Amino acid sequence: MKAVVVxxxxxxxxxIRNLLMNLPGxxxxxxxxxxxxGSNTINSYISQLHHKTNRKxxxxxxxxxxxxxTVYFAPPxxxxxxxxxxxxxxxTDPKINYSxxxxxxxxxxxAWAFKDKLIGVLLTGSNNDGAAGLQxxxxxxxxxxxxxxxxAFAKTMPSSAIExxxxxxxxxxxxxxxxxxxxxx
Amino acid sequence: xxxxKPNDTNVSQEVMDTKDIEVxxxxxxxxxxxxxxxxxxxxxxxxxxxxxxxxxxGYNTISELQNKVLWDKTFFRTFLQxxxxxxxEMFRDPEFYLTFREKVVSDLKTYxxxxxxxxxxxxxxxxxxxxxLLKEEDLLSRTQIYATDFNKNVLETAKxxxxxxxxxxxxxxxxxxxxxxxxxxxxxxxxxxxxxxxxSLSKNIVFADHNLVTDGVFAEVNLIFCRNxxxxxxxxLQNKVLxxxxxxLTKRGILCLGTKESLRFTDFEQSFSMLDKKMxxxxxxxxxxx
Numbered sequence: 001m002k003a004v005v006v007x008x009x010x011x012x013x014x015x016i017r018n019l020l021m022n023l024p025g026x027x028x029x030x031x032x033x034x035x036x037x038g039s040n041t042i043n044s045y046i047s048q049l050h051h052k053t054n055r056k057x058x059x060x061x062x063x064x065x066x067x068x069x070t071v072y073f074a075p076p077x078x079x080x081x082x083x084x085x086x087x088x089x090x091x092t093d094p095k096i097n098y099s100x101x102x103x104x105x106x107x108x109x110x111a112w113a114f115k116d117k118l119i120g121v122l123l124t125g126s127n128n129d130g131a132a133g134l135q136x137x138x139x140x141x142x143x144x145x146x147x148x149x150x151x152a153f154a155k156t157m158p159s160s161a162i163e164x165x166x167x168x169x170x171x172x173x174x175x176x177x178x179x180x181x182x183x184x185x
Numbered sequence: 186x187x188x189x190k191p192n193d194t195n196v197s198q199e200v201m202d203t204k205d206i207e208v209x210x211x212x213x214x215x216x217x218x219x220x221x222x223x224x225x226x227x228x229x230x231x232x233x234x235x236x237x238x239x240x241x242x243g244y245n246t247i248s249e250l251q252n253k254v255l256w257d258k259t260f261f262r263t264f265l266q267x268x269x270x271x272x273x274e275m276f277r278d279p280e281f282y283l284t285f286r287e288k289v290v291s292d293l294k295t296y297x298x299x300x301x302x303x304x305x306x307x308x309x310x311x312x313x314x315x316x317x318l319l320k321e322e323d324l325l326s327r328t329q330i331y332a333t334d335f336n337k338n339v340l341e342t343a344k345x346x347x348x349x350x351x352x353x354x355x356x357x358x359x360x361x362x363x364x365x366x367x368x369x370x371x372x373x374x375x376x377x378x379x380x381x382x383x384x385s386l387s388k389n390i391v392f393a394d395h396n397l398v399t400d401g402v403f404a405e406v407n408l409i410f411c412r413n414x415x416x417x418x419x420x421x422l423q424n425k426v427l428x429x430x431x432x433x434l435t436k437r438g439i440l441c442l443g444t445k446e447s448l449r450f451t452d453f454e455q456s457f458s459m460l461d462k463k464m465x466x467x468x469x470x471x472x473x474x475x
Contacts, residue, residue: 062416062445075445077278078416081229084205089227090416090445092273109229112202 001143001184002086002117003066004029005110007103007133009036009125011153013045015173016123020053020071022177029119029184031071032060032080032110034103036125039076046073060088074101081109097129107133116141119183121176122167123147125157135165143183145169145176207247208232214251219261221335222398223268225422234267262338269336270417274355275310275369277412278444279362282318284464286364289439290322293408299328300406302433304397305414306332309343310356313372314363315410316386321366325389331404333395344392346382350375397426402433409434413443420451427453431469440467 008015012035020031037045042059049071050057060072066086074080078090079101096102107120107130120137122130124147138144144167149155151172161167169179208231212224223231235247244250253260276282293299306312312332319325334340353369360369373380395403397414409430415423430440431453440457442465448454455474457467 061447063420063450078445081227081233083227083229084202089229091227091230092271092277092413092416092443093230093233094271094273105233108233112204112229112232 001029001119002114003110004031004119004121004180004184005106005137006031006033006121006123007107007125007130007157008033008123009099009127009129009154009157011124012036015147015153017049017052018173019121019123019177020049020055022174024181025054027181027184028068030066030068032066032074032082032106033072034074034080034101034106034130036099036101036129037076042073042076062088062090064088074106076101079105081105082113083109084113086113097127099127099129103130104133108136111137111140111142114140114142118142119145119180121145121147121180122158122161123173124152124154126154127156128160130157131160131164134161134167138165138167143168145171145179147176148172204232204247207251208235211235211247211251211254214255215261215264218255219265220399221265221268221396225398225419225425226268227417227419230417231268238264238267265336266338269307269334269339270305270414271307273310274352274359275314276356276359276363276365277311277314278464279359279364281412281441281444281464282314282363284461284466285441286318286322288461289408289441289466290324292439293324294322296407297327299324299408300404301328301330301408301410302404302406303330303332304395304409304411304430306334306340306343306392307336308339308348309346309392310348311410311412312343312390313346313382313386314360316390317360317365317369317372318363320386325386328389330390331406332390332392333397335394335396335398337394340392340394344387346384346387347379348382350378350380353380397429398422402429404433405435406433406438407435408439408441410441412441413446415446416443424452427451431456434469436469436471438469440469441465442467 046057055071057071059075060080079093081089083089120134120142122134134144146158146161146167148170149158152158216222254264303312319328357369373382457469460466460468
């Protein structure tokens with residue numbers, strides 16, 4: 001495996017914190033996240049996450065090469081894309097699924113770049129962004145994991161994926177962290 | 186949907202994806218036939234736009250699309266529109282405009298005549314934003330704005346200055362946060378779900394067809410405004426366009442980029458000083474740093 005992409009909206013701040021805190025310290029795959037969050041909140045959230053998880057956490061910059069042992073967030077109000085040379089690019093294209101950044105954009109472009117070396121994770125959220133993108137990850141041979149809608153803070157987002165196709169795993173956060181650790185080895 | 190053949194997933198990273206080959210061939214074909222050069226654009230973005238067109242027209246492969254693009258000029262105009270960059274709103278990043286008022290306007294007031302180039306103006310939302318700001322700062326009457334784009338359709342929209350009324354709520358909010366001195370509605374008249382921006386704003390604006398990738402310097406200007414255009418280009422093309430900007434700017438001219446764009450790691454890092462780091466406002470140095 002080469003990378004993990006994560007998408008979430010409503011309830012996502014808490015879910016990401018839980019997921020990262022449950023991952024073993026030696027989990028070194030890059031984790032690239034689209035979280036629907038305002039531009040006023042992102043910086044404090046990133047620094048808080050860094051202190052809680054002891055991981056390198058930052059906003060993804062355009063043209064930046066993707067590195068191990070780093071957690072990246074899409075900048076608010078931009079779509080985040082992965083190029084085939086494993087660098088980031090940004091776009092100001094119209095909103096997709098009422099969202100910018102859109103999870104679908106990250107997932108789809110990540111699937112093209114990482115193909116079967118990618119883990120796609122869709123967490124709590126109250127719209128259906130990310131479902132189609134996660135399906136693309138599966139089509140390209142990547143592993144797809146969806147948060148259990150029964151235990152998720154908001155179930156619309158994980159449920160939309162499960163209705164669209166059959167993800168490889170449907171798990172609650174704790175088991176998800178274990179599965180990711182296993183896959184990341 | 187683009188056909189994701191099952192065996193595609195077994196292709197090793199070293200072997201180029203068939204679709205990537207098709208994208209490169211398509212861009213080469215567009216350049217050779219029509220002279221529009223997208224070969225150094227960010228590929229992920231182009232691929233998404235191309236995919237959307239495939240789905241809309243029901244084509245299975247990019248090669249089919251290429252055939253149509255090569256033989257049907259009318260279709261090519263549509264496709265060109267697909268690849269064009271959309272600027273999304275007026276006063277996007279209000280904080281930028283606020284900083285511009287605080288840190289750039291006083292500098293601009295020292296000029297008797299002012300020339301501004303808005304490069305990649307798209308449908309013009311940011312040109313009108315800038316014009317409103319300049320009007321409120323008593324600068325518009327002495328300013329000549331060149332607003333350019335390679336896409337004639339978006340230029341036509343920009344020239345007309347007509348936008349959907351439903352966008353005005355967001356734009357009005359942005360305008361206030363951007364330090365606007367009146368009301369945004371002072372600058373337009375509404376009719377049938379559309380608004381028309383005041384012609385006094387566009388009196389000093391020349392809308393012109395210019396391609397940043399293939400065209401050269403056309404005027405010497407005091408300020409270049411090019412926000413969220415460079416993010417669509419690869420490193421090579423960014424440097425090429427920045428060279429054009431550097432040559433077009435007067436001594437101590439000002440360059441405004443998007444807030445996620447930067448001169449760092451480009452060939453021109455040493456040619457500019459930072460006027461505002463966060464809002465990516467640069468000033469051309471008389472003598473580049475060593």
